[in-house]
Every structure is written in C-alpha cells, then in structure tokens.
Amino acid sequence: MPSRTETNGKRKATFPPLLITNGNSKKSKPNDDPLRQPHPKSQESEDNGIVLRTYYPPEMSTERAQAYKDNGLPRPIELLRQKLEETHADRARIEAKDSVVHWFKCDLRTEDNHALHLASQKAKGEKVPLIAMYIVSPQDFEAHLTAPVRVDFILRTLEVLKEDLAKLDIPLYVETVENRKKIPARILELLQEWGARHVYVNEEYEVDELRRETVLVRACLDKGIAMEVVSDTCIVRSGELQTGSGNQYAVYTPWYRSWVAHVHSNPECLELYDSPTKNPASARKKYADIFKSPIPDTPPNKSLTNEEKGRFRSMWPAGEHEAREQLAKFAKERINNYDVSRNIPGEVGTSSLSVHFASGTLSARSAVRTARDSNTTKKLDGGNQGIQTWISEIAWRDFYKHVMANWPFVCMNKPFKPEYANIEWEYDKENFQAWCEGRTGYPIVDAAMRQLNHCGWMHNRCRMITASFLAKHLLIDWRMGERYFMEHLVDGDMASNNGGWGWSASTGVDPQPYFRIFNPLLQSEKFDSEGNYIRKWVPELKTIKGKAIHEPYASGDVKELAKIGYPKRIVEHKFARERCLQRYKEGIGK
Numbered sequence: 001m002p003s004r005t006e007t008n009g010k011r012k013a014t015f016p017p018l019l020i021t022n023g024n025s026k027k028s029k030p031n032d033d034p035l036r037q038p039h040p041k042s043q044e045s046e047d048n049g050i051v052l053r054t055y056y057p058p059e060m061s062t063e064r065a066q067a068y069k070d071n072g073l074p075r076p077i078e079l080l081r082q083k084l085e086e087t088h089a090d091r092a093r094i095e096a097k098d099s100v101v102h103w104f105k106c107d108l109r110t111e112d113n114h115a116l117h118l119a120s121q122k123a124k125g126e127k128v129p130l131i132a133m134y135i136v137s138p139q140d141f142e143a144h145l146t147a148p149v150r151v152d153f154i155l156r157t158l159e160v161l162k163e164d165l166a167k168l169d170i171p172l173y174v175e176t177v178e179n180r181k182k183i184p185a186r187i188l189e190l191l192q193e194w195g196a197r198h199v200y201v202n203e204e205y206e207v208d209e210l211r212r213e214t215v216l217v218r219a220c221l222d223k224g225i226a227m228e229v230v231s232d233t234c235i236v237r238s239g240e241l242q243t244g245s246g247n248q249y250a251v252y253t254p255w256y257r258s259w260v261a262h263v264h265s266n267p268e269c270l271e272l273y274d275s276p277t278k279n280p281a282s283a284r285k286k287y288a289d290i291f292k293s294p295i296p297d298t299p300p301n302k303s304l305t306n307e308e309k310g311r312f313r314s315m316w317p318a319g320e321h322e323a324r325e326q327l328a329k330f331a332k333e334r335i336n337n338y339d340v341s342r343n344i345p346g347e348v349g350t351s352s353l354s355v356h357f358a359s360g361t362l363s364a365r366s367a368v369r370t371a372r373d374s375n376t377t378k379k380l381d382g383g384n385q386g387i388q389t390w391i392s393e394i395a396w397r398d399f400y401k402h403v404m405a406n407w408p409f410v411c412m413n414k415p416f417k418p419e420y421a422n423i424e425w426e427y428d429k430e431n432f433q434a435w436c437e438g439r440t441g442y443p444i445v446d447a448a449m450r451q452l453n454h455c456g457w458m459h460n461r462c463r464m465i466t467a468s469f470l471a472k473h474l475l476i477d478w479r480m481g482e483r484y485f486m487e488h489l490v491d492g493d494m495a496s497n498n499g500g501w502g503w504s505a506s507t508g509v510d511p512q513p514y515f516r517i518f519n520p521l522l523q524s525e526k527f528d529s530e531g532n533y534i535r536k537w538v539p540e541l542k543t544i545k546g547k548a549i550h551e552p553y554a555s556g557d558v559k560e561l562a563k564i565g566y567p568k569r570i571v572e573h574k575f576a577r578e579r580c581l582q583r584y585k586e587g588i589g590k
C-alpha cells in the first residue's frame with residue numbers, strides 16, 4: 001500500500017469568523033457575564049446525574065450554547081489550532097536532544113497512526129530513540145463516563161501494543177495519574193526526564209482534551225519542547241467541509257456528498273501512514289526500566305469481577321492485529337450484503353468494529369480503504385451497494401466528530417437544538433431502572449438492553465429503538481440514557497453516542513422529526529420477524545411461539561407469562577405517543 005510522509009499543517013481548515021467575544025472576556029466576572037449564568041433547570045440536570053458537578057460547572061444556559069452557534073464564542077478546537085499556528089515558528093526552531101515522544105490516547109495502534117508516524121520520522125531523522133507513553137487517568141474515566149468494559153479493553157490493548165513496540169525496541173511507558181488536573185505537569189516532567197524536545201499527539205475533539213492540549217502546547221514551549229498535534233481519527237479533517245455560506249453542515253446528506261467529493265479530489269485522505277521504524281538497539285539498555293514496567297490493572301472505580309473479565313476477554317479480543325483480522329474477514333465474507341443484513345439484530349450482519357474505532361486499534365482510513373479496494377470501482381459512492389453503505393456509515397462517525405468540534409456544547413450536556421432544552425421531562429426513577437435492566441414489558445427493548453448489559457455492545461437498530469423508547473415513550477430526559485450508554489458501551493464514543501441520542505430523541509443534529517415515534521411493536525415485527533433476537537436475550541420468552549413473541553401479553557398465555565415473571569408493559573404505546581407529541585409541542589413552542 002502506498003504510504004505518505006506528510007508533515008504537520010499541510011492543509012488548513014477554516015472556521016467561521018468570530019462575531020462577538022463578550023462571553024469569553026477575561027475582564028468580566030463570571031457573575032456579571034450573562035453568558036455564564038447557568039441554565040434555569042441546572043439543578044435538575046445535576047440531581048439526575050446528567051452534569052457531573054465533581055468535574056464540571058452547572059449546566060450552561062441556552063444563550064451560551066446559542067452563542068457558540070452564532071460564532072460568538074471561540075470553539076476549543078479553534079483555540080488549539082490558533083495556539084499551534086501562533087507557536088509554529090518557535091516550535092519549528094527547536095532542536096532534538098535525547099529522545100522523541102509519542103503520547104498514545106485514542107490511537108492504540110502502530111499501523112497507520114499519523115502522530116506516531118511523524119514521531120518516528122523525527123526520531124529517525126535526528127538519530128535519537130522514540131519513547132511511547134500512555135497516561136491512565138481514573139478521574140478522566142469517571143468524568144468521561146468510560147465504561148469498565150472499555151477501560152479493560154484499553155488496558156488489554158496496551159499489553160499488545162507494548163509487546164509490538166518492544167519488537168521495534170520502542171519502550172511504552174504507562175503511568176497512572178490519579179488527579180486529572182496534574183496530567184499536563186506530569187507529562188512535562190517526564191519529557192524533561194527523558195530529554196525529549198518533541199512530543200507528538202493525535203487530535204481529539206472532546207472539549208476537555210482540546211483545552212488540555214491547548215495549555216500543554218504553550219507549557220511545553222515554555223520549557224523548550226515542541227508539541228505537535230495532528231489530525232488522525234477522521235478521514236477528512238474537521239473544519240475542512242463547509243456549506244456554500246462557509247458554515248459547518250448540520251445535515252448529513254449534503255455533508256456526505258461533500259465528504260465523498262473531498263476524498264475523491266484529495267486521494268491522500270486515504271493514504272496510509274507507515275508504521276514506526278526500529279529504535280537503535282541501545283534503547284533497550286537505556287530504557288530497560290520502561291521495558292520492564294507493567295501495565296496497571298483496571299482502577300478501582302472501573303473494576304470488573306473475574307467473571308466479567310473472562311467474558312469480555314473472549315467477546316472483545318484486544319489489539320490492532322485482532323482489528324485487522326476482523327476487518328479482512330468482514331470485507332471478504334459480509335460487506336457485500338451489508339446493506340441488507342445491517343438492520344437485522346438477530347444476525348451477524350455488521351462489522352462489530354466500533355470497539356476498534358473507538359480505541360483507535362483500527363484507523364477509519366484503513367477501513368474505508370479496505371472496503372474501497374474490495375469494490376469494483378475506486379469511487380466511494382459507486383459499485384456494490386453493501387460496500388457503499390458501509391463506507392457511508394464510517395462517514396457518519398466523521399460527521400458526528402465534525403459536529404462536536406464545531407458545536408462543542410453538545411458534549412457539555414446541551415441539545416444541538418436549543419429549543420429542545422425546554423421540554424418537560426419525566427424523571428421517573430422506577431421506569432428508568434426498568435429500562436436499564438430490560439424490564440419494560442416490550443420484548444425488543446428488553447432484549448436490546450440485556451444485550452448491552454451482557455456484552456457492552458448493542459446492535460445499531462436496537463440503539464435507535466431503545467433510545468427512542470426512553471425519550472419518547474417514557475419521556476425520560478435522553479441525557480440519562482446517553483450517560484447509561486456511555487457507561488456500558490465497549491465502543492463508547494462521545495460524538496457518535498451523542499449524535500445517536502440526538503437523532504433518536506429528535507434533539508440533535510439532523511434528527512428524525514419529533515413527531516416520528518418508533519412503534520416498538522412494528523420495529524420488532526419488521527427487524528426481528530422470527531423473534532430470534534428476543535428469544536436469545538429474553539430467555540424467559542423462549543417458549544413463546546410465533547408472532548406472540550413481539551407482544552406476549554396481547555396474544556400469549558397471560559397466566560403463564562406472569563408465572564415466568566415477564567413484566568407487563570410499563571407504559572402503553574397509545575398513551576405514550578400522545579403524551580410525547582403534546583410535551584414536545586409544548587417544549588418547542590409549537
């Protein structure tokens with residue numbers, strides 16, 4: 001496969017100009033600043049575990065979210081990119097000393113890793129060794145709602161990565177830093193200890209990470225260290241695609257057309273970065289302690305039982321080799337039929353690669369390239385329908401990351417559509433618990449939630465059904481469901497999860513209209529017609545025959561159902577539908 005040796009900053013992405021700046025003025029005190037007033041319902045979101053006050057301020061006002069939308073507040077990504085631009089010349093002048101460092105985050109692979117590739121090139125060019133580093137932050141795991149199954153996957157992947165890097169005489173240093181605020185200072189200490197004058201990282205789009213990296217770029221420079229932050233996780237860099245009026249697209253279809261056109265006219269988007277080259281053999285001796293250092297166990301706040309560890313280990317084998325094998329198998333055996341089989345939760349019709357995209361054990365570039373190379377055409381939107389559809393799903397991942405970068409308030413507990421912040425939600429704890437545990441009396445919903453709880457993964461069709469059910473049937477604040485998903489998904493990804501919840505609850509970017517309310521019965525009959533998925537995950541319904549599986553109390557043996565303990569519906573569809581329409585209409589002022 002062709003490789004590329006592109007250096008940082010080749011393409012420039014632009015964002016709309018800033019129109020007003022009062023919300024970010026350093027002079028105005030928080031209490032005087034109208035854009036810093038919390039949302040009137042901020043206590044409600046705090047009480048219901050939506051805003052984690054241990055780490056974050058109260059829920060921001062709708063006006064503040066709107067100010068981001070109106071280009072009145074600088075986006076964290078703009079601030080980072082500005083900082084990189086401002087410091088570019090100074091960073092370029094810095095000469096290497098004893099080593100070059102790559103800081104791994106959500107990019108846990110050696111193949112096709114942009115920042116790692118640049119770090120390796122730099123180290124080779126300067127004839128110094130490359131050191132790799134990963135910081136385990138239990139507080140970040142908590143603040144970012146990282147599921148224990150995902151933490152376990154990350155730590156197991158680090159084992160694989162450590163071994164692979166060791167074969168190249170590259171040491172991987174892993175340290176747990178308890179206090180997340182101390183991470184930048186600790187990184188600076190390590191860089192100085194190793195005599196590193198260059199550190200490379202891949203860009204992430206969540207607000208905390210963008211802000212941390214902005215601070216670090218400056219702090220590093222003050223110590224004579226150049227920090228390079230490059231785009232990697234998306235196929236098309238965020239900020240690159242704009243509407244005719246120069247804004248970020250808020251609708252997927254035209255965005256996708258523009259994405260495809262961009263990749264076609266910039267074929268380097270799909271060129272893969274070379275893996276790192278071998279370190280000088282002397283690195284083995286010099287960094288003997290790092291080579292010997294162990295990967296920590298899951299931190300206490302994300303611990304798993306032995307049974308869970310064993311289960312997840314066999315369900316989610318870790319590391320990039322596994323990801324590549326799975327991709328190759330999918331491309332060979334299933335991708336051609338993906339457009340047909342992707343909606344059937346009872347079949348293995350999708351790739352199950354999301355865990356690898358989320359942890360970076362597979363790059364989106366390699367995935368799209370492999371898919372494209374299995375097609376009869378080089379056009380991403382041509383040839384086999386299964387392949388086209390799969391590529392367009394990977395594009396959704398890019399889309400939601402671009403959305404999060406441009407409208408950062410979506411990862412700060414605000415809906416994309418400000419008017420949807422006024423809906424009166426129910427905060428019924430019993431109903432929420434029944435939904436979490438798969439006891440709603442709607443077999444398809446219960447099957448899906450039990451799949452999530454058992455596997456740390458749920459089929460996409462079922463993610464849509466269960467999310468819609470929570471927001472529209474139970475009228476429970478969708479952000480509670482968003483949190484529950486993040487805390488249980490092995491592929492938890494802030495941007496895609498938020499995007500999926502926003503779509504399902506009609507509060508997000510390019511959502512389904514609020515008056516479109518999934519009927520769980522029809523969804524079940526259409527996508528699990530034989531009831532195979534339900535029977536697998538709701539074993540107490542195994543003996544229910546025929547169509548009754550979709551609505552057992554309506555046509556099954558009621559006494560028998562009560563005996564086996566399957567719950568009755570916690571809400572009736574007709575009532576729920578009418579209540580939802582009314583409450584949404586009132587909330588959005590229609």
Ligand SMILES: Cc1cc2nc3c(=O)[nH]c(=O)nc-3n(C[C@H](O)[C@H](O)[C@H](O)COP(=O)(O)OP(=O)(O)OC[C@H]3O[C@@H](n4cnc5c(N)ncnc54)[C@H](O)[C@@H]3O)c2cc1C
Binds near residue numbers: 354390459489493
């Ligand atoms: C409420 C809700 C929450 C979701 N939360 C997440 C999440 O936390 N992390 C996550 O990766 N995906 C999330 N998704 C999207 C989607 O459900 C999963 O990506 C998909 O089910 C993963 O399975 P797969 O790898 O077999 O997907 P495939 O069907 O094989 O698709 C290939 C890849 O394309 C991407 N993709 C597919 N569908 C979507 C989509 N709708 N949005 C964004 N990317 C997509 C994923 O990276 C996926 O691995 C969510 C969807 C909904 C409706």
